[in-house]
Amino acid sequence: MESVTRNFFLFLSKSSLLNHIARNWGSAVASKKIIGGKDFESAIPVIKRLNDQGMAVTVDHLGEFVTKAEIANERTTECIQTIQRIAEAGLNSHVSLKMTSLGLDIDDDLVYHNMKRILDTAEKHRIMVTIDMEDEQRCQKTLDIFKEMKSQYEYVSTVLQAYLYRTEKDLDDLNELQPFLRLVKGAYKESAEVAYPNKKDVDLNYQKLIEKQLLSGNYTAIATHDDQMIEFTKNIVKKHNIQTSQFEFQMLYGMRSETQQALVKEGYQMRVYTPYGREWYGYYMRRLAERPANIAFALKGMTRK
Ligand SMILES: Cc1cc2nc3c(=O)[nH]c(=O)nc-3n(C[C@H](O)[C@H](O)[C@H](O)COP(=O)(O)OP(=O)(O)OC[C@H]3O[C@@H](n4cnc5c(N)ncnc54)[C@H](O)[C@@H]3O)c2cc1C
Numbered sequence: 001m002e003s004v005t006r007n008f009f010l011f012l013s014k015s016s017l018l019n020h021i022a023r024n025w026g027s028a029v030a031s032k033k034i035i036g037g038k039d040f041e042s043a044i045p046v047i048k049r050l051n052d053q054g055m056a057v058t059v060d061h062l063g064e065f066v067t068k069a070e071i072a073n074e075r076t077t078e079c080i081q082t083i084q085r086i087a088e089a090g091l092n093s094h095v096s097l098k099m100t101s102l103g104l105d106i107d108d109d110l111v112y113h114n115m116k117r118i119l120d121t122a123e124k125h126r127i128m129v130t131i132d133m134e135d136e137q138r139c140q141k142t143l144d145i146f147k148e149m150k151s152q153y154e155y156v157s158t159v160l161q162a163y164l165y166r167t168e169k170d171l172d173d174l175n176e177l178q179p180f181l182r183l184v185k186g187a188y189k190e191s192a193e194v195a196y197p198n199k200k201d202v203d204l205n206y207q208k209l210i211e212k213q214l215l216s217g218n219y220t221a222i223a224t225h226d227d228q229m230i231e232f233t234k235n236i237v238k239k240h241n242i243q244t245s246q247f248e249f250q251m252l253y254g255m256r257s258e259t260q261q262a263l264v265k266e267g268y269q270m271r272v273y274t275p276y277g278r279e280w281y282g283y284y285m286r287r288l289a290e291r292p293a294n295i296a297f298a299l300k301g302m303t304r305k
Contacts, residue, residue: 072103161186162206
């Protein structure tokens, strides 16, 4: 039953018609509980509040699978402005973005050019830009862009997904670049040809990757809401005497807020992924797919302003 629900929401997440309707429907329905604001300015108070609570942030301007160069260029400009605003306002925030929002599905030159424009600004302000990982079909291209950018810029990082069979090898290949990596389980619908179909195997691979990346000495972001993975990380860092400055936990805005604060109180670094913007639909559907309990949470959000 759980996998039927998951597949249903992942199927819905790709509907451009529903995305269009949702965009015009407004953010009241999208539940302010998991989106920072309709634009960056309206997300600033949320970021400040999280910063005041001892948490760092990474902001994500929602929007993906862009098919027009004009829109990809607009997204790039918006991202540059966001980096400038983070610096001006003295916010403790990174930026996360998706390659399909910068033109990955349109033209290679376009996406490389847009990414360089963003990283020129990020480098100037010393603000990290993390390339989110999208579906498996786009994984190789995304890693190629990351490698190319990492050879030229310092403030760039990316994400690896534990559900893909290929990921351990990707982690090994990236090691020589000494990358800042966010490790996640993976949020897209993938076939058993490329991804572990069973949750148990994903969890085991996730633990393997966390341990490997931490022991390599590279900076590691453990992005999960799963207590077992958090406990696993705590045990590994204790066992190997790894400093808290070498890793951070990451969670999504609006998810497990009490746990986020508890981790800060325990002395761990915590970063909250805070999306903003009107293109909330795909993000929202993936969250519903991950956890059926989020459905009840979402329905409550629809009836409350
Ligand atoms: C900061 C961040 C960035 C991400 N970036 C990407 C990315 O770039 N690409 C990508 O593919 N995926 C990304 N993801 C999503 C990720 O891949 C997973 O789909 C998502 O985090 C769900 O997996 P999980 O490890 O949190 O826990 P799951 O495996 O979904 O759940 C395990 C257990 O954790 C607990 N749990 C989970 N969620 C909650 C909750 N909301 N409230 C209470 N308990 C909960 C439950 O006990 C559950 O049984 C990101 C996730 C985070 C947190």
